[in-house]
Amino acid sequence: MSALQPVRGTRDLIGEEQRRHLHVIDTARRIAATYGYDEWTTPVFEDTRVFSRSLGDTSDVVMKEMYTFTDRSGDSLTLRPEATAAICRALVSNGLTQSLPQKVFYAGPMFRHERPQKGRYRQFHQIDLELIGSSEPLADAEVIACGWDILQALGVAGATVLEVNTLGDRPSRDAYRAALVDYFTAHRARLSADSLERLERNPMRILDSKEEQDRRVVADAPTIGAFLTPDAAAFYAALKTQLGRFGVPFRENPRIVRGLDYYGHTAFEFVTEALGAQGTVMGGGRYDGLVEEMGGPPTPAVGWAAGVERLAMLLAETPSLPAPVAVVPVGEAAEARAVEILQALRHAGIRAEMAFRGTLKRRLERANRLGARAAIILGEAEAASGVAQLKDLATGNQVEVAVAELPARLA
Numbered sequence: 001m002s003a004l005q006p007v008r009g010t011r012d013l014i015g016e017e018q019r020r021h022l023h024v025i026d027t028a029r030r031i032a033a034t035y036g037y038d039e040w041t042t043p044v045f046e047d048t049r050v051f052s053r054s055l056g057d058t059s060d061v062v063m064k065e066m067y068t069f070t071d072r073s074g075d076s077l078t079l080r081p082e083a084t085a086a087i088c089r090a091l092v093s094n095g096l097t098q099s100l101p102q103k104v105f106y107a108g109p110m111f112r113h114e115r116p117q118k119g120r121y122r123q124f125h126q127i128d129l130e131l132i133g134s135s136e137p138l139a140d141a142e143v144i145a146c147g148w149d150i151l152q153a154l155g156v157a158g159a160t161v162l163e164v165n166t167l168g169d170r171p172s173r174d175a176y177r178a179a180l181v182d183y184f185t186a187h188r189a190r191l192s193a194d195s196l197e198r199l200e201r202n203p204m205r206i207l208d209s210k211e212e213q214d215r216r217v218v219a220d221a222p223t224i225g226a227f228l229t230p231d232a233a234a235f236y237a238a239l240k241t242q243l244g245r246f247g248v249p250f251r252e253n254p255r256i257v258r259g260l261d262y263y264g265h266t267a268f269e270f271v272t273e274a275l276g277a278q279g280t281v282m283g284g285g286r287y288d289g290l291v292e293e294m295g296g297p298p299t300p301a302v303g304w305a306a307g308v309e310r311l312a313m314l315l316a317e318t319p320s321l322p323a324p325v326a327v328v329p330v331g332e333a334a335e336a337r338a339v340e341i342l343q344a345l346r347h348a349g350i351r352a353e354m355a356f357r358g359t360l361k362r363r364l365e366r367a368n369r370l371g372a373r374a375a376i377i378l379g380e381a382e383a384a385s386g387v388a389q390l391k392d393l394a395t396g397n398q399v400e401v402a403v404a405e406l407p408a409r410l411a
């Protein structure tokens with residue numbers, strides 16, 4: 001029979017890859033907690049409308065990338081392509097719109113039917129941070145600062161640049177959209193087929209196109225600055241001031257629009273040159289209209305999502321497991337005592353291993369193969385008198401130690 005393969009665009013995480021992956025998530029979780037964020041978990045699949053309503057009918061995600069299927073009850077379900085819409089759905093479903101702000105950390109798999117390549121998969125993982133219920137630019141800055149701290153803690157901040165932009169308020173965007181339509185209409189002959197369609201449905205999206213042909217047209221397109229209302233301009237100025245107070249370096253990039261429809265005011269991305277075409281490691285912004293789309297009251301919110309695989313690829317080294325201690329009994333009476341020692345070490349938080357069989361020589365060979373830092377060698381006589389030989393496997397030094405003292409000695 002032929003061996004089965006993982007589905008295209010999916011990956012198994014084993015060994016070093018899993019450790020890198022977990023290190024990203026654990027680090028993010030720890031830092032988010034210091035900012036007062038609480039972790040949520042929502043289902044992997046949702047009513048399709050959770051995403052079709054929120055992400056916008058014209059977003060790439062909704063038009064081309066969603067895993068949507070009809071289940072056996074005839075309901076249209078979608079494997080979540082992102083977390084923010086699901087979190088807003090959960091906020092409303094759980095009656096939390098009156099208990100604001102909610103500060104949510106999230107980590108989990110997401111699904112998008114994209115062309116798989118390095119740093120781009122069909123099942124990938126995100127960490128997410130969402131601050132729901134605050135409308136001040138200080139909230140946006142704090143959310144970005146938390147992201148920056150996570151990148152710092154991972155040791156990858158130096159490989160990234162924070163780019164910020166404003167998408168203004170509704171009147172700013174309407175004026176800007178009109179200017180973009182004029183500009184792109186004048187240059188329609190140079191646009192890709194996809195962007196011609198975007199021109200009809202959502203012209204701002206053209207700014208986000210990854211096609212070289214579009215990017216050349218986009219390079220000379222008007223930017224939003226000239227169309228900002230005084231309120232929107234003040235919000236953006238305040239964001240930049242606050243980022244300075246948090247000590248987060250940034251540069252402005254008026255081309256950032258983000259891929260999803262629900263953003264306004266702040267939009268930002270941490271980008272890197274280290275991952276080829278998949279240059280965005282973290283992206284987010286303000287999405288004041290989304291909770292309302294989910295059937296809740298108007299609620300301001302800001303957040304970001306980052307790709308765990310992309311961050312894991314940027315890590316300079318793989319976090320290593322602590323080296324174990326090997327327990328090595330010699331003879332049957334010693335084996336009984338050895339299990340007690342093994343468990344005492346584990347219960348003291350020490351990684352400890354014991355082979356299920358084998359001679360002294362075999363067991364020591366195995367301890368070396370495991371990279372054990374020490375071996376506890378226990379003969380019949382020692383077992384009877386409550387002592388063991390503690391052998392440092394790096395130096396070869398061996399000393400006699402009372403069994404009761406082993407956990408403290410090895411901690």
Ligand code: ATP
Pocket residue numbers: 082112114119120121122123124125126258259278279280281282283284305306307308309310
């Ligand atoms: P891209 O421009 O790379 O397609 P995006 O704008 O679609 O990204 P978001 O929806 O903002 O991405 O998701 C946040 C982050 O999730 C991205 O910055 C990226 O790190 C990661 N990400 C998005 N799609 C994928 C994917 N298919 N595979 C791996 N990581 C992804």
Ligand code: MG
Pocket residue numbers: 060259
């Ligand atoms: Mg995308």
